[in-house]
Amino acid sequence: MNEARVFGGEPVIEFAVERDRRTFLRWAGIIGVGATFAAATAGRFASAQSDQGDIDILNYALTLEYLEADFYNRGIDAGVLSGEELTLVRPIRDHEEAHVSTISSTLEDLGATPVEKPKFKYPSGTFGDNKAFLDTAYTFETLGVKAYQGQVVNFKDAALLAAAASIAGTESRHTAVLADLTRRDPFPAPLEARLSMSKVLEAAKSFIQS
């Protein structure tokens, strides 16, 4: 599925601070300096306390969690869901918020600066239509699972690896439930698919306001 299609290619992420945007673009390989993850981390001294690669992954995850939390909050506030759907989606919103706060405090514990919450923009109608909202939620969750699955093995620190895996599992549950709600197959393959950071960000790149 083409994640970019969800918003018809309209910008969705607007960064609060120029520094964060530059960081995000660096991940996305848009600007030349440290264009790739490997280049950015090669030669660094690997320390469980402050590995730059781990910090980059956490900030990348934090950006995606911010997007999910913001998306669910807006949808729930707009009243696009009711009944069983609301009962099943409200905890998902709570989980994404917990992921945001936990990843943020983890970064602070590591002596790093968490990215600030970006400004997100959604095309009109996103929060007015039940089906469109749930389809978009499914797309975000699927992307989130692939993003975590793509990063789990890259953590240097075992505790961070385990924490990221436990978040990945939660996102898998979300994806399955949203697949069920939108009449998709909750079990498309025996293994979760994964995407590299660059591929995930490529999907998000067209939503970044320049």
Next chain:
Amino acid sequence: MDRRNFLKGSLIAGPGVALLGTAEAGAQSSNEFGSDVDILNFALIAEYFLSQFYREGGPQMSGKESRYIESIGADEDGHIAAITGTIQNLGGTPAQAPAIDFGKALASRKSFLEFAFKFENLFAGAYLNAAGSIKSKEILQAAAGIFGVEERHAAIVGRLLGRSPTGGVYVGAFSKPVTKAATLKALKPYLKGAKAAAGGAAVTT
């Protein structure tokens, strides 16, 4: 990944690739597990367990539940094939399928789903728990991929049972690991003659 192709495959890309597993991603000392082959054989027993359960109890389901259980069972079969192939690539001996008696768990739709719910959650937690002990990066990647799918199974079976979203369909914002000891304790009442199996050590610890 296509389910059919997966069945023929292995957790890792090709012959010899498994031996690249010196990356030691997230490796940590643990008293629970030995080598990656030990972990894979432990997982294999769990997959055999669920696969047989769905094969025996699946036919009593109907409609959407039947389709879901069939799909879940096919996932477990895929895991068995992939884990077996990986153990062989690593030069290990795959555990044999244990003899299992599910007893009253197969008595009704409800008991069947309750049992599935319990063990899907348990095995998902077991995979999460083992993740930190896996030495090969490729095997860790595959185990994470299997883990996510077991989480999907647990969530949907919870939903079929009408469990509460909080603490039923979901288990909070962070999935919880389950120790090897707790997993074995839960399995033990249902296993018959596991000691005779090649992977006996994995289930009699």
